[in-house]
Amino acid sequence: xxxxxxxxxxxxxxxxxTVTLSCTYDTSESDYYLFWYKQPPSRQMILxxxxxxxxxxxxxxxxxxxxxxxxxxxxxxKISDSQLGDxxxxxxxxxxxxxxxxxxxxxxxxxxxxxxxx
Amino acid sequence: NAGVTQTPKFQVLKTGQSxxxxxxxxxxxxxxxxxxxxxGMGLRLIYYSASEGTTDKGEVPNGYNVSRLNKREFSLRLExxxxxxxxxxxxxxxxxxxxxxxxxxxSGTQLxxx
Numbered sequence: 003x004x005x006x007x008x009x010x011x012x013x014x015x016x017x018x019x020t021v022t023l024s025c026t027y028d029t030s031e032s033d034y035y036l037f038w039y040k041q042p043p044s045r046q047m048i049l050x051x052x053x054x055x056x057x058x059x060x061x062x063x064x065x066x067x068x069x070x071x072x073x074x075x076x077x078x079x080k081i082s083d084s085q086l087g088d089x090x091x092x093x094x095x096x097x098x099x100x101x102x103x104x105x106x107x108x109x110x111x112x113x114x115x116x117x118x119x120x
Numbered sequence: 121n122a123g124v125t126q127t128p129k130f131q132v133l134k135t136g137q138s139x140x141x142x143x144x145x146x147x148x149x150x151x152x153x154x155x156x157x158x159x160g161m162g163l164r165l166i167y168y169s170a171s172e173g174t175t176d177k178g179e180v181p182n183g184y185n186v187s188r189l190n191k192r193e194f195s196l197r198l199e200x201x202x203x204x205x206x207x208x209x210x211x212x213x214x215x216x217x218x219x220x221x222x223x224x225x226x227s228g229t230q231l232x233x234x
Contacts, residue, residue, distance in 0.1 A: 006162075008162075011160070037222070044227075045208065045227060045228045045230075046225070046227055046228075047163075047210065047212075047223075047225035049222055049223075052222060093162060093163065107151070107153045107155075107165050107168050107178070107212070107214075107223065108163075108165075108223055109165075110162040110163040110164075111162055112160055112161060112162040113160075113162050
């Protein structure tokens with residue numbers, strides 16, 4: 003079974019600074035998807051960014067980018083120019099890409115609570 | 121554009137009571153899921169349904185039952201609620217094929233069992 007580990011229960015960053023959230027995963031599969039989800043106090047789960055394992059290029063979405071190291075099984079999220087609205091729980095997640103293998107949904111890490119200091 | 125709709129948003133039960141959490145999606149997705157979220161634990165899969173008419177156990181199925189009523193609806197039932205089932209419950213749906221698939225989540229149900 004796949005596991006996802008987020009080793010930072012809480013991170014704090016000054017507004018406008020850059021912060022990196024760590025995620026490692028364990029899998030025997032070669033093809034999969036990785037995700038970062040944001041959960042603000044409203045509880046809504048919001049997809050931040052998505053990476054396909056067969057793509058070497060790191061995904062980016064505006065101020066959010068990832069550092070995907072497949073051999074190291076590492077998938078960190080970098081938030082540039084942090085804003086007060088970025089304060090939330092962030093979850094790293096894994097999903098198999100094999101035919102039928104993703105039908106059982108995502109495997110989530112335990113989350114990192116990101117605090118933005120004004 | 122409703123997406124994934126969960127009801128109720130909040131519920132308080134007494135130990136031993138039963139209830140059903142309702143979930144419906146209007147995106148014609150094949151797969152649907154029920155997760156629970158506990159502090160410091162992330163989201164854990166309770167049950168999932170890969171397609172209409174099928175259901176399978178996830179990581180933490182004990183104490184729950186599910187019904188995939190049709191393609192749109194996937195309900196979660198607690199037959200005899202226990203305090204350990206106090207949690208936030210999320211329903212989600214997805215298309216399982218294609219390169220652009222992702223999970224869409226409902227807004228969650230806060231359940232307290234006293």
